[in-house]
Amino acid sequence: MTYFPDLSDYTYLPLRNPMLTIGWLDRDHAFTTGPVPPQVIAALTTLAAHQHNITRGVHNCHFCDEESPLKLPADARRGYVFLGMGELHVLAPDGTTYSAPSLIIHYILQHNYQPPTEFIDAVLDGQPCPLNFC
Numbered sequence: 001m002t003y004f005p006d007l008s009d010y011t012y013l014p015l016r017n018p019m020l021t022i023g024w025l026d027r028d029h030a031f032t033t034g035p036v037p038p039q040v041i042a043a044l045t046t047l048a049a050h051q052h053n054i055t056r057g058v059h060n061c062h063f064c065d066e067e068s069p070l071k072l073p074a075d076a077r078r079g080y081v082f083l084g085m086g087e088l089h090v091l092a093p094d095g096t097t098y099s100a101p102s103l104i105i106h107y108i109l110q111h112n113y114q115p116p117t118e119f120i121d122a123v124l125d126g127q128p129c130p131l132n133f134c
């Protein structure tokens with residue numbers, strides 16, 4: 001997958017509004033590790049049911065051999081959400097928009113990735129980005 005440092009300008013695909021990148025990791029660049037509140041993981045899993053910029057290909061995890069496509073249990077109705085083929089967009093209360101690959105959930109759960117505090121705050125206090133906004 002394409003690497004972007006956390007909090008850099010999103011340039012992966014054309015976009016309607018500026019976004020900052022979060023969790024675009026690869027194995028050539030060290031990343032921050034640490035605890036992430038379970039509410040953040042739950043909120044990201046909810047967002048993963050409505051991913052943005054869905055791609056035809058599936059991105060695998062660069063850090064492990066877990067079978068692709070990666071999936072997570074969602075609610076009883078949906079069963080699973082699939083990771084590695086779209087982005088999660090979060091709109092912070094101050095208007096900042098963040099784009100994270102859906103694999104960010106796997107990175108947090110399996111590889112101890114800790115996103116920047118401002119993104120964690122945006123997930124907790126912000127809202128999903130409307131599909132026609134970014």
Ligand SMILES: [Zn+2]
Pocket residue numbers: 061062063064065066106110111
């Ligand atoms: Zn992995």
